Amino acid sequence: MARKAVDQELSRFRIMEVARNLFATKGYREVSMRCIGQELGYSHGSLYYHFKDKAELFxxxxxxxxxxxxxxxxxxxxxxxxxxxxxxxxxxxxxxxxxxxxxxxxxxxxxxxxxxxxxxxxxxxxxxxxxxxxxxxxxxxxxxxxxxxxxxxxxxxxxxxxxxxxxxxxxxxxxxxxxxxxxxxxxxxxx
Missing domain, CATH: 1.10.357 (Tetracycline Repressor; domain 2)
Structure with a gap:
């Protein structure tokens, strides 16, 4: 199945900006890598190319x-x-x-x-x-x-x-x- 088209290329910067907003508004424990990926329009697996886990991202x-x-x-x-x-x-x-x-x-x-x-x-x-x-x-x-x-x-x-x-x-x-x-x-x- 082809990947869903997204507006922008996934970058470390974009991941960090979205994660920062989610951590600040929802709390660290309520945010998962899956949640961040969904917000970006990517699978959570694609985030692991940039960060090994949520703690490293934080x-x-x-x-x-x-x-x-x-x-x-x-x-x-x-x-x-x-x-x-x-x-x-x-x-x-x-x-x-x-x-x-x-x-x-x-x-x-x-x-x-x-x-x-x-x-x-x-x-x-x-x-x-x-x-x-x-x-x-x-x-x-x-x-x-x-x-x-x-x-x-x-x-x-x-x-x-x-x-x-x-x-x-x-x-x-x-x-x-x-x-x-x-x-x-x-x-x-x-x-």
């Missing part, structure tokens, strides 16, 4: 999402600071923007409650947090211990802001002013 998503977030944060270090904003404020704002513009990415990276799945994201979360902590240390001029405390509080607050808004219907550009005020308020606590 792990690839987490790694890809952290690479994207790290790149966005690194870009801030090479950009000229916006007038009236410090680099730390820009980094924090970039983190918030990422969470709100990529809600499915953020869901998979930070909001999955499944203990078995957290093991895939914890090493990446730790590296991201250590990097953020060092930026707070540099920006605040505090000792390393105090900077780590400040970084932890800032990170929790940014995460809370994103979590509060991530599933809303308001686009980032309509929340941006509130996000900027939130970041300014948090950084005033460093002084």
């Amino acid at each position: 792990c690839a998503l987490v790694a890809q999402d952290y690479i994207l977030l790290n790149k966005l944060l690194s870009d801030v270090l090479t950009e000229a600071p916006e007038q009236g904003m410090t680099r730390l404020e820009m980094i924090m704002l970039k983190f918030i923007r990422f969470g709100l513009e990529y809600p499915n990415h953020y869901e998979i990276m930070f909001l999955i409650a499944d203990a078995d799945l957290k093991k895939y994201s914890e090493p990446e979360q730790r590296l991201l947090y250590e990097r953020f902590s060092s930026l707070v240390w540099e920006a605040s001029g505090r000792t390393c211990d105090k900077a780590n405390n400040y970084a932890y509080y800032l990170f929790l607050s940014m995460h809370g802001f994103v979590t509060h808004h991530v599933h809303g219907t308001i686009p980032y550009d309509q929340i941006e002013l509130t996000a900027r005020e939130h970041v300014k308020f948090l950084c005033r606590g460093l002084s």
Whole structure:
């Protein structure tokens, strides 16, 4: 029997995009390779050419999402600071923007409650947090211990802001002013 015609060639990228959306909306345990294949219009067997199993696919998503977030944060270090904003404020704002513009990415990276799945994201979360902590240390001029405390509080607050808004219907550009005020308020606590 001939394979059903599909609109696009099956690629690793397409599989990951569909899987990310399904994992974020239905939950990891509710999504099977068969479900992903059906969503793509392919048999689930064709997915195994790209990924040996669902866990490897999930792990690839987490790694890809952290690479994207790290790149966005690194870009801030090479950009000229916006007038009236410090680099730390820009980094924090970039983190918030990422969470709100990529809600499915953020869901998979930070909001999955499944203990078995957290093991895939914890090493990446730790590296991201250590990097953020060092930026707070540099920006605040505090000792390393105090900077780590400040970084932890800032990170929790940014995460809370994103979590509060991530599933809303308001686009980032309509929340941006509130996000900027939130970041300014948090950084005033460093002084």
